[in-house]
Amino acid sequence: DQQVKQNSPSLSVQEGRISILNCDYTNSMFDYFLWYKKYPAEGPTFLISISSIKDKNEDGRFTVFLNKSAKHLSLHIVPSQPGDSAVYFCAARRSNFGNEKLTFGTGTRLTIIP
Amino acid sequence: ETGVTQSPTHLIKTRGQQVTLRCSSQSGHNTVSWYQQALGQGPQFIFQYYREEENGRGNFPPRFSGLQFPNYSSELNVNALELDDSALYLCASSRGAGITDTQYFGPGTRLTVL
Numbered sequence: 001d002q003q004v005k006q007n008s009p010s011l012s013v014q015e016g017r018i019s020i021l022n023c024d025y026t027n028s029m030f031d032y033f034l035w036y037k038k039y040p041a042e043g044p045t046f047l048i049s050i051s052s053i054k055d056k057n058e059d060g061r062f063t064v065f066l067n068k069s070a071k072h073l074s075l076h077i078v079p080s081q082p083g084d085s086a087v088y089f090c091a092a093r094r095s096n097f098g099n100e101k102l103t104f105g106t107g108t109r110l111t112i113i114p
Numbered sequence: 115e116t117g118v119t120q121s122p123t124h125l126i127k128t129r130g131q132q133v134t135l136r137c138s139s140q141s142g143h144n145t146v147s148w149y150q151q152a153l154g155q156g157p158q159f160i161f162q163y164y165r166e167e168e169n170g171r172g173n174f175p176p177r178f179s180g181l182q183f184p185n186y187s188s189e190l191n192v193n194a195l196e197l198d199d200s201a202l203y204l205c206a207s208s209r210g211a212g213i214t215d216t217q218y219f220g221p222g223t224r225l226t227v228l
Contacts, residue, residue, distance in 0.1 A: 004156070006156075031213075032214070034216075041221065042221050043220045044157070044204070045219070046217070049214075089157070095213045101162075101170055102149075103159070104157045106154065106155055
Protein backbone atom coordinates (compact mmCIF):
# COMPACT_ATOMS: atom_id res chain seq x y z
CA ASP A 1 0.00 0.00 0.00
CA GLN A 2 1.77 3.11 -1.28
CA GLN A 3 0.64 5.87 1.06
CA VAL A 4 2.90 8.50 -0.53
CA LYS A 5 2.95 8.64 -4.31
CA GLN A 6 5.14 10.45 -6.77
CA ASN A 7 3.54 9.66 -10.10
CA SER A 8 6.21 11.23 -12.30
CA PRO A 9 9.35 9.08 -12.34
CA SER A 10 11.26 11.75 -14.23
CA LEU A 11 11.14 15.42 -15.18
CA SER A 12 13.35 17.54 -17.46
CA VAL A 13 13.45 21.32 -17.10
CA GLN A 14 15.46 24.02 -18.85
CA GLU A 15 18.00 25.84 -16.69
CA GLY A 16 16.53 29.05 -15.28
CA ARG A 17 12.94 27.87 -15.54
CA ILE A 18 10.67 26.63 -12.75
CA SER A 19 10.74 22.96 -11.70
CA ILE A 20 7.55 21.62 -10.14
CA LEU A 21 7.62 18.23 -8.45
CA ASN A 22 4.38 16.71 -7.25
CA CYS A 23 3.43 14.33 -4.46
CA ASP A 24 0.11 12.81 -3.36
CA TYR A 25 -0.70 11.02 -0.13
CA THR A 26 -3.59 8.84 0.96
CA ASN A 27 -3.24 8.76 4.75
CA SER A 28 -5.16 11.70 6.25
CA MET A 29 -3.29 11.19 9.53
CA PHE A 30 -0.07 12.54 8.01
CA ASP A 31 0.59 16.01 9.36
CA TYR A 32 4.22 16.74 8.56
CA PHE A 33 5.79 16.60 5.14
CA LEU A 34 9.36 16.81 3.90
CA TRP A 35 11.32 16.87 0.67
CA TYR A 36 14.71 15.22 0.32
CA LYS A 37 17.16 15.37 -2.58
CA LYS A 38 19.44 12.46 -3.43
CA TYR A 39 22.57 12.42 -5.58
CA PRO A 40 24.05 9.09 -6.74
CA ALA A 41 26.20 7.36 -4.11
CA GLU A 42 25.00 9.77 -1.40
CA GLY A 43 22.26 9.60 1.19
CA PRO A 44 19.15 11.75 0.90
CA THR A 45 19.67 15.39 1.90
CA PHE A 46 16.92 17.31 3.67
CA LEU A 47 15.59 20.24 1.62
CA ILE A 48 12.46 21.69 3.15
CA SER A 49 9.48 20.71 5.29
CA ILE A 50 5.95 21.85 6.00
CA SER A 51 3.51 21.27 8.81
CA SER A 52 -0.15 20.60 8.05
CA ILE A 53 -1.10 23.85 9.79
CA LYS A 54 0.51 25.74 6.92
CA ASP A 55 -0.12 25.76 3.19
CA LYS A 56 3.20 27.19 2.09
CA ASN A 57 6.79 27.25 3.24
CA GLU A 58 9.62 28.99 1.43
CA ASP A 59 13.39 28.68 1.74
CA GLY A 60 15.42 30.51 -0.87
CA ARG A 61 14.77 28.98 -4.28
CA PHE A 62 12.62 26.21 -2.79
CA THR A 63 8.93 26.51 -1.94
CA VAL A 64 6.64 23.73 -0.79
CA PHE A 65 2.88 24.02 -1.16
CA LEU A 66 0.41 21.84 0.72
CA ASN A 67 -3.23 21.29 -0.30
CA LYS A 68 -4.73 19.23 2.51
CA SER A 69 -8.16 18.85 0.95
CA ALA A 70 -6.58 17.34 -2.17
CA LYS A 71 -3.91 15.47 -0.14
CA HIS A 72 -1.33 16.95 -2.47
CA LEU A 73 1.94 18.75 -2.06
CA SER A 74 4.38 20.20 -4.52
CA LEU A 75 7.93 21.46 -4.51
CA HIS A 76 8.78 24.48 -6.66
CA ILE A 77 12.38 25.30 -7.54
CA VAL A 78 12.96 28.72 -9.04
CA PRO A 79 15.20 29.30 -10.90
CA SER A 80 16.36 25.77 -11.68
CA GLN A 81 20.12 25.23 -11.74
CA PRO A 82 22.23 22.34 -13.11
CA GLY A 83 23.17 21.34 -9.54
CA ASP A 84 19.49 20.65 -8.88
CA SER A 85 19.68 17.54 -11.07
CA ALA A 86 19.00 14.70 -8.62
CA VAL A 87 16.27 12.36 -7.41
CA TYR A 88 13.71 14.10 -5.20
CA PHE A 89 11.77 12.21 -2.55
CA CYS A 90 8.62 13.37 -0.85
CA ALA A 91 8.15 12.02 2.71
CA ALA A 92 5.41 12.23 5.34
CA ARG A 93 4.87 11.36 8.99
CA ARG A 94 2.29 11.44 11.76
CA SER A 95 2.85 13.55 14.86
CA ASN A 96 1.66 10.88 17.27
CA PHE A 97 4.52 8.72 16.06
CA GLY A 98 7.02 11.44 16.85
CA ASN A 99 10.08 11.36 14.70
CA GLU A 100 9.88 7.77 13.59
CA LYS A 101 8.51 6.24 10.45
CA LEU A 102 9.10 8.64 7.65
CA THR A 103 7.03 7.28 4.77
CA PHE A 104 8.68 8.02 1.44
CA GLY A 105 7.43 8.22 -2.12
CA THR A 106 9.26 6.44 -4.93
CA GLY A 107 11.07 9.58 -6.09
CA THR A 108 11.20 11.80 -9.17
CA ARG A 109 14.43 12.16 -11.14
CA LEU A 110 14.87 15.82 -12.06
CA THR A 111 17.21 16.70 -14.91
CA ILE A 112 18.10 20.34 -15.51
CA ILE A 113 19.05 20.99 -19.12
CA PRO A 114 21.75 23.68 -19.54
CA GLU B 115 30.79 18.88 12.35
CA THR B 116 31.07 15.26 11.16
CA GLY B 117 28.06 13.94 9.31
CA VAL B 118 26.50 10.51 9.44
CA THR B 119 28.87 7.77 8.33
CA GLN B 120 28.15 4.16 7.44
CA SER B 121 30.30 1.10 6.95
CA PRO B 122 30.96 -0.83 4.88
CA THR B 123 30.13 0.92 1.61
CA HIS B 124 29.44 -2.28 -0.27
CA LEU B 125 28.91 -5.85 0.85
CA ILE B 126 28.25 -9.14 -0.93
CA LYS B 127 26.75 -12.07 0.97
CA THR B 128 25.09 -15.36 0.10
CA ARG B 129 21.63 -16.56 1.08
CA GLY B 130 21.38 -17.76 4.66
CA GLN B 131 24.31 -15.74 5.90
CA GLN B 132 24.19 -13.01 8.52
CA VAL B 133 25.32 -9.39 8.10
CA THR B 134 26.05 -6.45 10.39
CA LEU B 135 25.93 -2.88 9.12
CA ARG B 136 27.26 0.05 11.13
CA CYS B 137 26.32 3.69 11.49
CA SER B 138 27.96 6.58 13.32
CA SER B 139 25.49 9.35 14.08
CA GLN B 140 26.17 13.04 13.66
CA SER B 141 27.65 14.81 16.67
CA GLY B 142 24.96 15.82 19.17
CA HIS B 143 22.38 13.38 17.80
CA ASN B 144 20.83 10.71 20.05
CA THR B 145 18.37 9.13 17.63
CA VAL B 146 19.14 6.74 14.77
CA SER B 147 16.71 5.38 12.19
CA TRP B 148 17.35 2.65 9.62
CA TYR B 149 15.77 2.41 6.19
CA GLN B 150 15.91 -0.12 3.35
CA GLN B 151 15.82 1.24 -0.19
CA ALA B 152 15.20 -1.32 -2.91
CA LEU B 153 16.01 -0.45 -6.50
CA GLY B 154 13.54 2.06 -7.94
CA GLN B 155 11.75 2.51 -4.61
CA GLY B 156 11.78 5.06 -1.83
CA PRO B 157 13.38 4.23 1.51
CA GLN B 158 11.29 1.95 3.76
CA PHE B 159 11.45 2.44 7.52
CA ILE B 160 12.95 -0.51 9.40
CA PHE B 161 13.25 0.78 12.98
CA GLN B 162 14.42 3.66 15.13
CA TYR B 163 16.58 3.82 18.26
CA TYR B 164 16.31 6.65 20.76
CA ARG B 165 18.80 6.77 23.63
CA GLU B 166 19.65 3.07 23.19
CA GLU B 167 16.02 1.86 23.17
CA GLU B 168 13.98 0.77 20.14
CA ASN B 169 11.46 3.54 19.51
CA GLY B 170 9.33 2.15 16.70
CA ARG B 171 9.50 -0.51 14.04
CA GLY B 172 8.27 -0.86 10.47
CA ASN B 173 6.96 -3.97 8.71
CA PHE B 174 10.15 -5.98 8.79
CA PRO B 175 10.53 -9.52 10.20
CA PRO B 176 12.37 -10.21 13.48
CA ARG B 177 15.48 -11.35 11.61
CA PHE B 178 16.12 -7.61 11.20
CA SER B 179 17.45 -6.43 14.55
CA GLY B 180 19.45 -3.52 15.83
CA LEU B 181 21.43 -1.98 18.61
CA GLN B 182 22.33 1.52 19.70
CA PHE B 183 25.43 2.09 21.80
CA PRO B 184 26.09 4.67 24.56
CA ASN B 185 27.86 6.90 22.03
CA TYR B 186 24.65 6.69 19.93
CA SER B 187 26.27 4.80 17.08
CA SER B 188 24.16 1.92 15.84
CA GLU B 189 24.20 -1.49 14.18
CA LEU B 190 21.69 -3.19 11.92
CA ASN B 191 21.85 -6.99 11.93
CA VAL B 192 20.12 -9.18 9.39
CA ASN B 193 20.01 -12.95 9.90
CA ALA B 194 19.18 -15.68 7.39
CA LEU B 195 19.69 -13.38 4.41
CA GLU B 196 17.29 -13.70 1.49
CA LEU B 197 17.72 -12.55 -2.10
CA ASP B 198 15.12 -9.80 -1.54
CA ASP B 199 17.30 -8.28 1.17
CA SER B 200 19.52 -6.92 -1.60
CA ALA B 201 19.12 -3.15 -1.25
CA LEU B 202 20.72 0.10 -0.13
CA TYR B 203 20.55 0.38 3.66
CA LEU B 204 20.38 3.93 4.93
CA CYS B 205 20.98 5.20 8.42
CA ALA B 206 19.70 8.59 9.56
CA SER B 207 20.39 10.45 12.78
CA SER B 208 18.57 13.32 14.46
CA ARG B 209 18.87 15.47 17.58
CA GLY B 210 15.83 13.85 19.11
CA ALA B 211 12.71 11.87 18.40
CA GLY B 212 10.35 14.82 17.99
CA ILE B 213 8.37 15.37 14.82
CA THR B 214 10.34 18.46 13.81
CA ASP B 215 13.74 16.83 14.45
CA THR B 216 15.16 16.52 10.95
CA GLN B 217 16.72 13.20 10.02
CA TYR B 218 20.14 13.45 8.38
CA PHE B 219 21.12 10.49 6.23
CA GLY B 220 24.40 8.72 5.70
CA PRO B 221 25.56 7.58 2.25
CA GLY B 222 24.25 4.05 2.77
CA THR B 223 25.57 0.48 2.54
CA ARG B 224 24.84 -1.39 -0.68
CA LEU B 225 24.10 -5.03 0.22
CA THR B 226 23.98 -7.69 -2.48
CA VAL B 227 22.71 -11.15 -1.59
CA LEU B 228 23.60 -13.92 -4.06
